Amino acid sequence: MTALSSIYQSHNKARGFIYEESYPWTNDQLNAIQSKLAEAGVKYCVGSYVDLHGTPKGKFVPLSHFEHFAHGSELYTGYALDGLGQAPNDDEIASVPDLGMIIPLPWNPEVAWIPADNTLHDKPYEVNARVILQKVLKEAKELGFGMNLGIECELFVVKQNEDGTIQIPNTDDNLTKSCYDIKRFMDRYDWLDKMATSIDDLGWGLYSFDHEDANSQFEFDFNYADALTMCDRFTFFRMMAKHYASEEGLLATFMPKPFADKTGSGAHFNMSLYDLETGENLFKRPHSEDPRGLGVTELAYQFIAGILKHGPALCATFAPTVNSYKRLVRRGLMAYYSWAPVFNSYGRNNRTNSLRVPMSGGRVESRNADAACNPYLAAALALAAGLEGIKEKLDPGNPQEVNLYELSPSEMQERGISELPTTLKEAVNAFASDPFTRQTLGDTLYNEFVTYKSEEWRQYHQSIAQWEIDRYARLY
Incomplete structure (x- = not known):
């Protein structure tokens, strides 16, 4: 094609x-x-x-x-x-x-x-997230910046039973650590081949895909692009994955945490700014020229600082569902650490931070974005926060290089590190109380987000889960 x-x-x-x-x-x-x-x-x-x-x-x-x-x-x-x-x-x-x-x-x-x-x-309707992203991109353009974005696409392919429950399609995909497993990858070869062939035919530059950390979980990585193009591609990717899975009698789910005892699905945002005239990456410099050794420019550090400044509020759009916060845990019901970012912090190749600068430098990865996010909305707010950090010349402090999961509350306080919201309710409250979100999105979209997500939490909190019945029905 x-x-x-x-x-x-x-x-x-x-x-x-x-x-x-x-x-x-x-x-x-x-x-x-x-x-x-x-x-x-x-x-x-x-x-x-x-x-x-x-x-x-x-x-x-x-x-x-x-x-x-x-x-x-x-x-x-x-x-x-x-x-x-x-x-x-x-x-x-x-x-x-x-x-x-x-x-x-x-x-x-x-x-x-x-x-x-x-x-x-006949005017842009700024209650639409794609329109808002373009509005923020225009603000960046006025400063001479464009935004490049790469999104890591993670998802589960599952079998949905008649009663609505889901299960891993093949019973021998049961390894405690199934990451990069070739046999389990080949079990889903037909679906994977359709996806990979289509991505390549579309010219997106697929460069790797694999069996991810959890059972029947997969990841696709293709070339970064300008932010608007990448958000469009991610939106189409989700639709395409669901269609090809349905051809196999399966369900492709971007639910961040479909299984309590397995790793969740992220959609890590890899961000950088580029010069609109030359195309030069404005975040990249040699590690030897970076006093903090991460291989990024002062502009990048200011961008990072802006995102950290609004980290709790941004979390509501990066991780926008009740289920998202089942993923954002240190360990939960898993046998090992979850890989999920629960701290408002940054560092180099340290996956316990919410913001990571990979060893190659030149970009900033937000790890708390998950597979259920509205990419346009999340990208718009991330860019706006980063631009604020640049305008105000903010400093993010020193990078965190230790395993943050193992720090005590007092050690966290000494380092000036706070935890990100632990529930959708906390995230929406942080979103609602930060003037930055209303300023960026405008009154109507701001109010719509708060209203819908508050109602989502209310309905969840008032529902009765099977866990409650199992635990309490015969207890008293």
Whole structure:
């Protein structure tokens, strides 16, 4: 399959046009794109935006309607969607496709998937997370910065039983430490091959994939890209993984912690800023020139400091579900440490920090982002926090190089290290009490996030789990 995205990027139109003064595509260009789609066998297009949770939404249109579709002809009742900030009496929102990325579905090339932005009255609708990310990217652009992002894609492939419970598909995938296991990898070869082949065909630059730390857990790593493109790819990746798993009679789940006694699924954000004129990585310098020895610039340290300053609030978008905080534990019910970041701290190749600078330098990895995050929302707030650190020339202090899991509370206090939120309720409270989040997202999206996530916690807290029945039903 041809990566059609590269064809349209050859028009030299930057990804993300919603804040440009004029529409970026001429009628001749739209006609050329429509012709290429027809030649590729495409019959339908969908302009796919996301709701508050990062779930793709959209209408399908026939290719004959392409020109109108490209200008935002498709209207939506926002009240029918989670977190889009509309009431039943509000005007409809539109979706305008970003033609810098067009992906014919690898499993059905008659349908072209195109990421889209919401507008209201022909203006960017800033209650949409993809729109907000572009707004923050514009602020970075005014400083001369672009943002590169790589997301490590982790997930479980499981069998769902008739009663809704899930289990590992093959019973001999039962090793205590199954990380990198070749036999268990080959057990899921058909699904893995479909995924890897599609990622390569799409031109994303897959460079490794493996059986991860938990049973029937896998990870895919492909090249980083500008932040908007990477968030689009991650959104499509999740949709593609679910489809190919369903072909095998299985479920691909991005639930961060589906099994209490196994490692959870992260979506580590690997971030750097680059010079918009030269493309130079502004975070990288030789280790020998870095007084702290991590191989990053003072700009990177300021970026890190900004994220640490707002770490508890950011946690609500990096880890946005009740289940997320079952992953963010030191050990839990596992036989060994969880790898999960529970501390608002940074260091070099030390995976007990929430922010890690890999040995190669030049980038900052946020480890508390998980597989359920809305990538646009998380990236927007991470970038905004990092830019604040740069503007205010903040200093993150010394990197932490010890195993933080083993420190006592007094030792943590001596080092000035605090723990990140331990429940969704704590995270939402931190999000709500930090003025930075409202300032970045605006009143409506801020209120929508707090409202939906507070309700998610309320419903969870008032539900009765099987654990409670097993523990208490016969106890008294």
